[in-house]
Amino acid sequence: MIGTLDSKIPPGPLAQKWRSHRDHSRLVSPNNRRKFEIVVVGSGLAGGSAAATLGELGYRVRCFCFQDSARRAHSIAAQGGINAAKNYQNDGDSVYRLFHDTIKGGDFRSREANVYRLAEIANNIIDQCVAQGVPFAREYGGLLANRSFGGAQVSRTFYARGQTGQQLLLGCYQALCRQIAAGTVRMFPQTEMLDLVIVEGQAKGIITRSLRSGKIDRLPADAVVLATGGYGNVFYLSTNARGCNVTATYRAYKRGALFANPSFTQIHPTCIPVTGEHQSKLTLMSESLRNDGRVWVPKRKEDRNKSPGEIPEQDRDYYLERKYPSYGNLAPRDISSRAAKEVCDEGRGVGPGGRGVYLDFADAIKRLGENTIHERYGNLFEVYEKITGENAYKVPMRIYPAVHYTMGGLWVDYDLMSNVPGLFVIGEANFSDHGANRLGASALMQGLADGYFVLPNTLPNYLAGQMGKRPPPDSPEFREAEEDVRLRIEKLLKVNGRRSLDSFHRELGLLLWEKCGMSRHEKGLREALEKIPELREQFWRDVRVPGSEEDFNQSLERAGRVADFLEFAELMCLDALERDESAGAHFREEHQTPDGEALRDDENHAAVFAWEFQDSGQLPKLHREPLHFETVHLAQRSYK
Amino acid sequence: MNFRLKIWRQPNANTPGKLTDYEVRDISPNTSFLEMLDILNERLLERGEEPIAFDSDCREGICGTCALTVNGEAHGPDHPGAVCELYMRKFSDGATIIIEPFRVGAFPIVKDLVIDRSALDRIVQAGGFISARAGSAPEANSILIPKHNADLAMEAAACIGCGACAAACPNGSAMLFTAAKVSHLSFLPQGHPERESRVLKMVRVMDAEGFGNCTNTYECEAVCPAEISASFIAKLNREYARAALQRSAGE
Numbered sequence: 001m002i003g004t005l006d007s008k009i010p011p012g013p014l015a016q017k018w019r020s021h022r023d024h025s026r027l028v029s030p031n032n033r034r035k036f037e038i039v040v041v042g043s044g045l046a047g048g049s050a051a052a053t054l055g056e057l058g059y060r061v062r063c064f065c066f067q068d069s070a071r072r073a074h075s076i077a078a079q080g081g082i083n084a085a086k087n088y089q090n091d092g093d094s095v096y097r098l099f100h101d102t103i104k105g106g107d108f109r110s111r112e113a114n115v116y117r118l119a120e121i122a123n124n125i126i127d128q129c130v131a132q133g134v135p136f137a138r139e140y141g142g143l144l145a146n147r148s149f150g151g152a153q154v155s156r157t158f159y160a161r162g163q164t165g166q167q168l169l170l171g172c173y174q175a176l177c178r179q180i181a182a183g184t185v186r187m188f189p190q191t192e193m194l195d196l197v198i199v200e201g202q203a204k205g206i207i208t209r210s211l212r213s214g215k216i217d218r219l220p221a222d223a224v225v226l227a228t229g230g231y232g233n234v235f236y237l238s239t240n241a242r243g244c245n246v247t248a249t250y251r252a253y254k255r256g257a258l259f260a261n262p263s264f265t266q267i268h269p270t271c272i273p274v275t276g277e278h279q280s281k282l283t284l285m286s287e288s289l290r291n292d293g294r295v296w297v298p299k300r301k302e303d304r305n306k307s308p309g310e311i312p313e314q315d316r317d318y319y320l321e322r323k324y325p326s327y328g329n330l331a332p333r334d335i336s337s338r339a340a341k342e343v344c345d346e347g348r349g350v351g352p353g354g355r356g357v358y359l360d361f362a363d364a365i366k367r368l369g370e371n372t373i374h375e376r377y378g379n380l381f382e383v384y385e386k387i388t389g390e391n392a393y394k395v396p397m398r399i400y401p402a403v404h405y406t407m408g409g410l411w412v413d414y415d416l417m418s419n420v421p422g423l424f425v426i427g428e429a430n431f432s433d434h435g436a437n438r439l440g441a442s443a444l445m446q447g448l449a450d451g452y453f454v455l456p457n458t459l460p461n462y463l464a465g466q467m468g469k470r471p472p473p474d475s476p477e478f479r480e481a482e483e484d485v486r487l488r489i490e491k492l493l494k495v496n497g498r499r500s501l502d503s504f505h506r507e508l509g510l511l512l513w514e515k516c517g518m519s520r521h522e523k524g525l526r527e528a529l530e531k532i533p534e535l536r537e538q539f540w541r542d543v544r545v546p547g548s549e550e551d552f553n554q555s556l557e558r559a560g561r562v563a564d565f566l567e568f569a570e571l572m573c574l575d576a577l578e579r580d581e582s583a584g585a586h587f588r589e590e591h592q593t594p595d596g597e598a599l600r601d602d603e604n605h606a607a608v609f610a611w612e613f614q615d616s617g618q619l620p621k622l623h624r625e626p627l628h629f630e631t632v633h634l635a636q637r638s639y640k
Numbered sequence: 641m642n643f644r645l646k647i648w649r650q651p652n653a654n655t656p657g658k659l660t661d662y663e664v665r666d667i668s669p670n671t672s673f674l675e676m677l678d679i680l681n682e683r684l685l686e687r688g689e690e691p692i693a694f695d696s697d698c699r700e701g702i703c704g705t706c707a708l709t710v711n712g713e714a715h716g717p718d719h720p721g722a723v724c725e726l727y728m729r730k731f732s733d734g735a736t737i738i739i740e741p742f743r744v745g746a747f748p749i750v751k752d753l754v755i756d757r758s759a760l761d762r763i764v765q766a767g768g769f770i771s772a773r774a775g776s777a778p779e780a781n782s783i784l785i786p787k788h789n790a791d792l793a794m795e796a797a798a799c800i801g802c803g804a805c806a807a808a809c810p811n812g813s814a815m816l817f818t819a820a821k822v823s824h825l826s827f828l829p830q831g832h833p834e835r836e837s838r839v840l841k842m843v844r845v846m847d848a849e850g851f852g853n854c855t856n857t858y859e860c861e862a863v864c865p866a867e868i869s870a871s872f873i874a875k876l877n878r879e880y881a882r883a884a885l886q887r888s889a890g891e
Contacts (some may be wrong), residue, residue, distance in 0.1 A: 053774045068695065069761050072703045072802055090780065124777070131777035133770045133796040133830050143783030160794060166702055167797060174769035181765045189758070212750065241697040275670045278679055283857040383700065386718070386725045474752045500682050546690055552652075552751045554693055555685075 005610060005625040006256075006604075008413040009113045014631050018117045019612055021414070028465035033058035037470060039206055039221040040064070041193045041248050042074035042261035045444060046427025047227030047453025048172040048502055055179030055454060062219065063176070064188045064208060066557075070637040071173040072264065074229055074241040075422075075447060078165025079156035079286035079380065080149065082444040084122035089146055093154040095119045096572055100632060102442060104153040105332050106407070106435020106600065107584035108606065109261070111627060113414060114432050118442075121449040126158055128452055132171040136160050147376075149440035150287055151639075153334040156225075157441045162286055162379045167445055172451070192557065193490075195481045196224065196252045196423065203252075203451070204639075207481050211557050214550040216471040218482055222466050223422045223459060226252060227451070230406035230428040232265065234444065234515070234565045234572065237511025238403035239271060239284040242293050243563035246568050249410050249429050253571075253614070257418040258411035258429035258610035258623060261407060261567070263568045263576035266438055266585050267518050268404030269336035271355040272387055282402040283387055285380055287440040292331045292364035295320050295336070295396070297357050301347040308350075308358055308396050319343055332438040334585040334598070336640060337401035341518050342596070344400075351398045361394035401518060405443060408432040408575070411610040415458035416450060419610075422462060426450035431608065436584025489549050492559045497542030503553065504539050505562045508532070508569055516573050521589040525577040529570060536566040571620060578622060581605045593636070602634050641667045641728060644736040645680070647692055669729035673716060674706065676728055677739075689860040693752040698842050701725040701865055704800035707807070708753055709740040714804035714863040722802060722836065722865040742807035746850045748812070757803050759849040760817060764789060766845035767838040770830050790825050796824040798866040805860035805868075811852030816860040819876035820848050820868045826879055836883035843880055 015085055026035065036059050042053040042066040051063040065073060085098040099119035126144070130136065136158050137145040147153040160167040179185040188208070195207040197218070205220040231246035232238035253259045281370045298304055299317045319339055321328045331339070340357050343349065349354050353532040365373055370393055374381070381392050388398070409431040410418050416432070417424050427447040434442065471477065515528035539562070547553040582591040582598035583605070591599040600606075608625040642665045657876025664680050671679070674696050681691035697705040698728065701722040708723045710716030715723045718730050731737065747755040747777035783795075797820070805816035822839050831838070854873055861870040 042693035048677040056773050067697060072697060072705050077698045077702050126780045127777040128774055130780040130783060131830055133825050133828050135790050135797050138785055138787045139792040142786050142789050143781050178769045178771060241703060242699060276668050276670055277723060278675050280675050280678055283700050287879050386721055500685050546685060546686060552693060555691060
């Protein structure tokens with residue numbers, strides 16, 4: 001079993017760790033690289049950039065995604081931007097400051113060494129993306145433009161209108177296409193990983209199912225890279241795409257990989273409020289809007305049904321500006337979300353159901369003109385109008401927090417390798433860089449840092465000792481894993497009950513949103529932990545999955561994902577219960593400062609919580625990796 | 641609101657399909673078009689019928705997965721926007737709505753409303769990229785790009801790869817898709833070293849995949865959810881002519 005968790009942080013001063021680590025890592029020579037088969041699951045910013053870069057280096061790569069094209073991975077929906085400490089604005093930015101903002105934004109629950117490396121690499125990412133032809137916003141002189149984002153007092157965010165994720169992903173998809181044409185990468189769209197195969201304690205392949213034909217395949221490899229994104233869809237309603245799921249990482253967890261900080265879920269403050277019961281997803285309005293929009297609600301409950309124009313200036317409460325004068329509307333996401341919940345809980349929320357706050361552009365339009373606002377956010381205003389039928393140039397937007405990103409994920413060491421040798425986890429799928437809260441414009445940065453620059457430098461350190469150790473596809477471990485997958489599919493189809501998948505998923509989501517959402521408390525978490533197994537039991541007794549396994553069957557693919565969410569949800573609640581402190585997005589009502597901010601317990605909980613699956617119905621086992629802070633000073637986060 | 645639906649059902653590529661009648665009742669005007677189909681599918685499931693297969697993912701108009709022809713229009717009546725951004729308030733109560741897949745020879749039907757658009761990936765694989773190996777990029781601000789060119793490149797790069805252009809075109813042409821990528825990369829100095837070979841290869845693969853020719857009907861521009869301008873097709877033609885001429889002159 002697992003002993004102490006070794007994060008393998010290199011020795012030496014913080015700023016030199018990454019360089020010295022590379023200096024001493026093992027390498028694979030160019031003529032040997034083609035002898036290694038690497039499986040990459042996922043084709044978003046992390047998976048796509050990793051597959052393309054490993055292909056460029058000469059490895060034989062197979063890349064899998066459930067979408068019908070690699071270009072459709074959910075990274076495409078990221079709107080706002082990507083951070084880098086270029087200091088092009090001459091406003092005092094530096095690698096150290098980006099590092100410090102990120103670690104502070106994460107409420108001191110991430111590793112110093114990982115975050116410093118991320119901040120260091122960020123500059124290379126911008127160079128790389130520009131070279132690929134990513135059309136970042138520019139100034140008239142032809143230089144790159146920047147804007148500000150939450151949790152920072154400098155302008156360091158690079159952007160391509162409100163479609164930064166799309167443009168970065170297309171850059172990386174194009175690099176991937178180049179490798180597909182060169183024959184180094186083989187792409188398998190509409191193919192889902194359903195199990196991880198472990199041979200002699202090492203990850204040596206996966207079992208996949210073609211969503212198109214239902215065909216199940218065994219894929220032996222020398223190393224497996226998971227880049228399968230986050231699990232926000234466990235809440236049913238989130239800003240994630242419909243297909244996003246926890247299956248790949250959860251299957252790996254059940255095979256022995258540790259799941260770290262599963263309860264750390266980011267609730268994004270600026271989303272379009274829920275309108276009805278049949279809503280299938282929530283839509284994000286980029287945080288960049290908070291650069292120019294002012295957040296407010298009426299001061300008095302009685303005014304909440306008035307139209308915003310009828311509420312005079314002195315009767316409005318610009319609560320972020322009031323509570324956090326130095327950051328104002330750009331306070332970090334967890335803090336802004338909770339502040340919105342608080343004013344709505346007080347009965348001052350606006351719109352149907354009272355679950356909304358205004359994001360008002362009237363002042364910005366007065367100051368800058370409608371044209372400038374249109375240029376900065378035009379597409380976001382269009383999206384808003386399509387969904388709500390309202391024109392945000394004329395009336396303030398209504399927004400409310402929604403599940404957006406998951407900081408938790410599979411545990412990895414400094415090399416981004418999990419505790420299972422040969423299993424690497426990158427991007428949102430790992431837990432590594434954002435602590436208990438991710439700052440805006442940092443997800444794109446991490447995905448590309450991991451894929452373009454970190455993994456290609458750390459993977460050889462493992463591979464160098466693995467020459468010729470790839471097992472054949474008919475080895476017993478592969479046969480058993482395939483059999484498990486087949487049995488599970490059969491079981492899902494056999495239930496033949498009465499309830500639809502969505503009804504179970506919705507019920508689970510609502511339960512989590514209430515008990516393990518923006519704020520949590522012991523009693524609620526214990527209730528959830530009782531209810532989830534009951535719901536799971538009902539699912540396996542009464543779910544209806546139509547069709548057959550040897551066909552294009554969208555119900556069946558979703559059924560497997562919902563079944564995994566029903567198990568994973570329990571792990572989330574258990575983690576939230578065990579972390580008896582508040583930190584970042586994890587707000588335990590029992591632990592708050594007198595003015596309602598998250599109160600950490602550094603003495604007992606300055607650690608990563610990594611969970612190990614236990615067979616036969618036992619509770620998972622908790623491993624703690626203590627976090628050591630040598631450079632930053634642990635402090636109560638203040639954005640006042 | 642209530643609607644009568646005529647939906648294309650087809651079990652797989654080799655079996656002929658047909659329009660089948662359905663009814664949906666009590667739909668809120670704030671329901672999206674795809675949520676309306678979700679509701680129909682839940683009801684079909686309750687009745688023991690097979691749900692209708694259709695593709696979608698982000699449901700906010702950026703991933704390009706959804707691809708439905710609604711009443712004969714690619715992505716339906718609310719342009720610009722993908723069909724996932726269409727809301728039932730755009731229809732009148734009691735309306736009959738015909739829902740079909742994108743009909744393009746180069747996009748074979750997989751099942752019901754789901755199509756295979758891998759031909760578009762193969763066009764990009766032919767050369768729709770800039771060869772820039774990770775690790776070898778120069779400092780970002782060493783490449784100056786006039787704002788006007790960067791903006792034009794961005795307008796072309798906004799393509800979501802849904803294939804509506806080909807579906808709307810009477811010739812089943814993918815010229816707007818190909819033009820968007822060729823234009824995006826040729827507006828930028830980084831794209832210039834491969835400028836000629838890129839356009840020649842992409843056009844060759846586009847033709848080989850069975851897409852038709854452009855005859856300037858502009859239907860593509862009318863339905864494009866990303867508002868890609870048909871003027872980029874003129875740019876593609878210029879780029880192609882320039883490259884072909886250089887090749888024939890032996891440069």
